[in-house]
Amino acid sequence: MQSESGQTIVELTEQLEKAKADRVLWDEERQRMEAALNTERSARNALDAEMAAMREQLMKNVDLFESSTFQKRPSQKKNRDDDSCSRTTSNLSQLTGSFTAETINGVHSTSRGSPEVLLDNMASTFEQLRMINDLRQRNEHCQRETERMKAIIEASTLIETLDKKTSLKAFESIRVGELEGAYNRLKNDMERLVSGENGATHSVFERIMEENERLREEAVELRSMLSSHFEKQSVAGSSGYRRSPRPDSGHCSGADSEDGSSGADLEEDLCIERQCRHLKNLAENLTKMLTNQNLEIERLQQQLRFSESQTVFRPSDCSLDEAVRGAHKQTQLLAQQNMDLNDKLTRQSEELAEARAQLRGYSGPLGLENASDEEIIRLEAFEKGSIKHSGFLEVYNVPEFARIIVCELKPTLARLLTKNLPAYLLVAAFRNHDEKRDETALTGLFSSVHLVLKDTISRSHDLDLLSLWLVNLWRLFNLLRQYSGEDSQPEWHVANTETQNSYRFKAYDVAPIRDQLKLRIEECYTSLMKKAIEHVLSPKIVPGILQHESSSDLMTAGQERRDRNSGSVESQRKSLDDLLQFMEIVHTKLTTYGGDDIVVKQVIGQMARWMCALALNYMMFRRELCNFEKAIQIKHNVTQIQNWLNAKGLSDCRDHFEPLVQACHLLQSRKDPSNLDTLCGEMTSRLKPRQVVAILQHYDPSDEMEDGLSPEFLVQIQKKLNERAIANNDPIEDKDKLIMLGTYLPPFDTQPFSYSDFPLETLSLPSCLHMQSVCRLV
Numbered sequence: 221m222q223s224e225s226g227q228t229i230v231e232l233t234e235q236l237e238k239a240k241a242d243r244v245l246w247d248e249e250r251q252r253m254e255a256a257l258n259t260e261r262s263a264r265n266a267l268d269a270e271m272a273a274m275r276e277q278l279m280k281n282v283d284l285f286e287s288s289t290f291q292k293r294p295s296q297k298k299n300r301d302d303d304s305c306s307r308t309t310s311n312l313s314q315l316t317g318s319f320t321a322e323t324i325n326g327v328h329s330t331s332r333g334s335p336e337v338l339l340d341n342m343a344s345t346f347e348q349l350r351m352i353n354d355l356r357q358r359n360e361h362c363q364r365e366t367e368r369m370k371a372i373i374e375a376s377t378l379i380e381t382l383d384k385k386t387s388l389k390a391f392e393s394i395r396v397g398e399l400e401g402a403y404n405r406l407k408n409d410m411e412r413l414v415s416g417e418n419g420a421t422h423s424v425f426e427r428i429m430e431e432n433e434r435l436r437e438e439a440v441e442l443r444s445m446l447s448s449h450f451e452k453q454s455v456a457g458s459s460g461y462r463r464s465p466r467p468d469s470g471h472c473s474g475a476d477s478e479d480g481s482s483g484a485d486l487e488e489d490l491c492i493e494r495q496c497r498h499l500k501n502l503a504e505n506l507t508k509m510l511t512n513q514n515l516e517i518e519r520l521q522q523q524l525r526f527s528e529s530q531t532v533f534r535p536s537d538c539s540l541d542e543a544v545r546g547a548h549k550q551t552q553l554l555a556q557q558n559m560d561l562n563d564k565l566t567r568q569s570e571e572l573a574e575a576r577a578q579l580r581g582y583s584g585p586l587g588l589e590n591a592s593d594e595e596i597i598r599l600e601a602f603e604k605g606s607i608k609h610s611g612f613l614e615v616y617n618v619p620e621f622a623r624i625i626v627c628e629l630k631p632t633l634a635r636l637l638t639k640n641l642p643a644y645l646l647v648a649a650f651r652n653h654d655e656k657r658d659e660t661a662l663t664g665l666f667s668s669v670h671l672v673l674k675d676t677i678s679r680s681h682d683l684d685l686l687s688l689w690l691v692n693l694w695r696l697f698n699l700l701r702q703y704s705g706e707d708s709q710p711e712w713h714v715a716n717t718e719t720q721n722s723y724r725f726k727a728y729d730v731a732p733i734r735d736q737l738k739l740r741i742e743e744c745y746t747s748l749m750k751k752a753i754e755h756v757l758s759p760k761i762v763p764g765i766l767q768h769e770s771s772s773d774l775m776t777a778g779q780e781r782r783d784r785n786s787g788s789v790e791s792q793r794k795s796l797d798d799l800l801q802f803m804e805i806v807h808t809k810l811t812t813y814g815g816d817d818i819v820v821k822q823v824i825g826q827m828a829r830w831m832c833a834l835a836l837n838y839m840m841f842r843r844e845l846c847n848f849e850k851a852i853q854i855k856h857n858v859t860q861i862q863n864w865l866n867a868k869g870l871s872d873c874r875d876h877f878e879p880l881v882q883a884c885h886l887l888q889s890r891k892d893p894s895n896l897d898t899l900c901g902e903m904t905s906r907l908k909p910r911q912v913v914a915i916l917q918h919y920d921p922s923d924e925m926e927d928g929l930s931p932e933f934l935v936q937i938q939k940k941l942n943e944r945a946i947a948n949n950d951p952i953e954d955k956d957k958l959i960m961l962g963t964y965l966p967p968f969d970t971q972p973f974s975y976s977d978f979p980l981e982t983l984s985l986p987s988c989l990h991m992q993s994v995c996r997l998v
Contacts (some may be wrong), residue, residue, distance in 0.1 A: 225435035232591035312802055337510045375395050390547040438497060445493060488630060495988045502987075506568055513565050520561070524554045593658070611723055611980030612655060612998040613648035615665060621649075621994045626676055628989055631813070637986050639814030640976075643696035644983055645995075647703065650730065651980075652998060657727045666733050670740070677744050677909055684809060686748040690823075691815040693744055698974045700730050715975045723980060738970050745968040749826060756802060757827060758834065764799030765835045765880075796857055800864055803827065807868055816974045821870060826965065828865070828876035836880050840911060840958075846918040851887035879906045879960070883915055891916070891929060893936065900940040909941035910958040 410425065611618065615621045625642050634641070646669065653662035673689065680686055701712045705725045713721065810820050839845045839854070858881055862874045882904050889899060904912050913934060921928055945955055985991045 231753045233306075336973075339648060352776075382843065409777055434501070440493075441493065441497065442490065445489065468900060488632070488783055491628065491630065491633070494990075498987065510565070513561060513568065517558070517561055517565070520554065520557060524551075524558075569955075577703075609981060611648055611983065612652040613645055613983075613995055614652050615649050615995040616996050617994040618665050618668050621665075621991070622672045624989055624991055624994065626669065626672045629688075631688050633988065634688055635812055637988075638983075640692055640695040640978070641986070642981065643692045643699055644978060646696055647699045648980055648983060648997070649995070650700075650733075651703070651723060651725065652723045654727045659728060662728065666736075670736060673737055673740065674743075677740065677747055680747065681751045683748070683752040683806070686744055686752050687806075687809045687815070688813045690741065690744045690748055691810060691813045692817060693737060694816070694819050694974070695814065695976065696743060697734060697970065699976060700734050700737070701973060702976060704730055706731075712973060715977075719979070719981070741970060742968050746965060748823070749965055750963075753806065753823075753827065754830070755832060757799075758963070759774075760795065761800045761831050761834045762838050763795035765796070765831060765861075766839060766842075766850075766854060768796040768857050769853060796860060800829075800861065803861075803864065816861040817869070818972050821872060822968060823874060824865070824868075824870055825873045828861075828873045830963055831861070832877050832880045833962050833964075836883060836911070837959055837962060839880075840914045841918065843918045843920045845888060846915055847920040848888060848922055851884040855884040855888075858884070882906050883911075886915055887919065889921070891933070893933065896936060900937060900944055904941075908954055908957045909938065909945060910956060912941055913938055914958060 260583075293640070389900065407429070452868065625645060629642060638644070649665055650662060653665065673693075677686070677689060701709070702716065703720070703724045706712075713724070716724075806827070807820060807824060810823060833852075844850070845854070858877050862877060865871060865873050885903050886899065886907070889895065889903065891899065900912075907915075916929055916937060917936060919929055942955065983997065985997065
């Protein structure tokens with residue numbers, strides 16, 4: 221124990237000695253650091269003192285320059301013209317430095333020199349000041365000259381650039397002339413080369429040349445159309461000091477296309493002009509063919525007459541019976557050829573008449589946007605027995621096909637074609653890929669069309685375009701159910717014919733495509749109702765239903781008093797007609813584009829819900845609307861709308877106006893405790909308790925007929941209505957519900973199924989869309 225404690229004491233003693241030695245070393249290091257710090261401090265103090273002395277000497281020099289002695293003494297004038305402008309800055313700095321040094325030396329020597337030395341120093345100082353001023357003036361002059369020369373150089377550069385542009389334009393015009401000359405020479409050489417070849421090469425060359433000439437004519441016509449369009453734009457925008465660029469200048473994009481309507485009109489004009497040009501060419505070709513057939517008929521008739529003459533006056537080198545039989549056979553042969561030519565001529569005449577009719581229909585913008593469906597002439601293609609297909613559509617160029625079927629198919633053109641044409645074309649293309657078991661091509665085609673269509677729907681606010689694609693998407697959705705290979709939904713195929721059942725998909729399940737189409741249908745329906753219908757319909761509801769006055773005979777003396785405080789009576793009488801006219805426009809557009817009863821009922825039914833909700837919400841808080849006379853008029857207006865719905869076969873939508881009708885009945889009924897059961901019974905079954913109380917609270921009795929409602933009676937009404945809600949097991953939230961959902965839009969109901977009896981084998985590609993180069997019917 222003692223040995224261990226002794227060893228511990230020794231170790232601790234050694235550690236203490238080591239710590240003391242380290243402390244001594246650190247003390248010596250600290251002393252060295254303090255000595256170095258003191259040295260640095262002394263050096264810094266010396267530098268500070270030197271800087272203070274230099275600052276004081278500089279201030280003295282400044283005071284010496286600004287003193288009255290230097291300003292009043294006349295300076296000696298000397299010219300130094302041999303100094304160059306390039307050395308101005310360096311001389312100025314050198315003279316300034318020398319002047320400062322001499323001034324400092326002169327000041328020191330003044331205190332101990334003679335007066336002559338003082339005068340010499342002052343004279344040299346004045347001379348240096350004069351030189352400094354001269355050099356500063358010359359420096360400023362050189363800077364001005366430099367800026368002037370820079371301006372001259374920039375102007376000359378700009379002039380050279382303009383000259384180059386002018387010369388470049390002249391060169392381009394000369395180059396265009398040379399290219400045209402070279403084109404004509406090559407054309408002549410090609411004609412000479414082909415003239416010695418066979419007929420097939422010559423026909424190919426003629427086709428190429430005709431296509432080239434057609435493209436040149438089309439380019440000239442498009443350039444003239446663009447020129448007139450941009451001239452109209454420049455005239456329309458001349459008051460804003462902005463000129464539209466030329467169509468061939470390469471700057472007719474960007475800011476010039478801010479107005480979406482002008483771009484759409486130009487695109488529509490170009491489409492119509494292209495269709496007119498195509499139909500004109502078709503008419504010319506048919507006319508040429510008709511002329512050639514007439515010439516051929518005349519030639520054959522001459523040949524027939526010549527044969528008959530040869531038969532009659534031929535020398536009798538054979539028997540008479542043989543000659544008669546030969547002439548009879550030849551006559552039958554020529555008669556058969558004549559009949560064939562007549563049939564061919566008849567078909568071509570019919571095609572020519574069809575082309576001329578289409579040409580008359582497409583001769584220019586006819587304002588089809590405001591035309592009714594009865595005023596539109598629909599052109600149906602003749603059935604050609606020689607052209608048959610199996611309802612398959614083979615697509616060569618998928619992006620171009622998607623662009624044509626979505627972007628090129630304008631609503632004004634779709635009204636003239638087969639209803640739901642895009643839906644039938646797409647299902648035919650899907651069937652073709654399903655038949656070939658090409659899943660990649662099928663999904664790629666749908667993705668291309670889906671992307672273009674999604675972008676079009678999201679950006680559009682046009683009633684026609686949204687109506688067109690809502691109808692076609694709904695039809696395509698039902699076609700994919702009707703021709704699907706699923707057996708789990710027999711109601712989809714129960715009405716199919718044997719031919720339609722043979723058209724069903726065999727390789728793939730198209731349920732994922734239907735799911736995507738369902739989303740697009742809901743998006744298109746929302747855009748149609750919110751972007752195109754709601755902002756037009758909402759301002760028409762209150763004037764058309766609540767403020768419209770159909771006849772002044774229905775108005776009592778009290779109502780006439782209210783009329784004097786309201787707006788124009790004449791405008792109120794037209795408001796219901798405006799509302800019905802807008803509903804007629806929406807209904808016509810949906811049916812024109814091929815909308816079935818399901819689409820029409822959902823769109824018109826939602827409009828009816830909005831009208832009832834907004835009218836009732838407005839009516840419950842306006843005392844001038846809650847009276848007996850106004851209830852009669854409102855009920856009459858609602859009846860007019862319901863009659864219109866009956867006339868259109870939409871009687872199911874009448875029920876949406878029932879809450880508003882019951883509100884009118886409530887205002888017209890007797891309001892006393894004896895009639896409490898009627899007021900709170902079936903007559904107000906579609907109204908919530910708070911709605912009934914709100915209408916009665918704002919009830920304005922007639923001047924001579926009845927008194928106002930007492931608070932006790934309203935309490936009785938409220939109690940009775942609460943008892944009715946409890947008896948009917950109504951939700952608790954309905955008890956305090958007052959406001960109807962105004963412009964709430966539920967999703968589109970895709971559960972109902974719509975059957976189509978359109979035969980896919982009769983599908984045809986319209987020539988006005990120029991789809992022959994991107995797809996074909998198989």
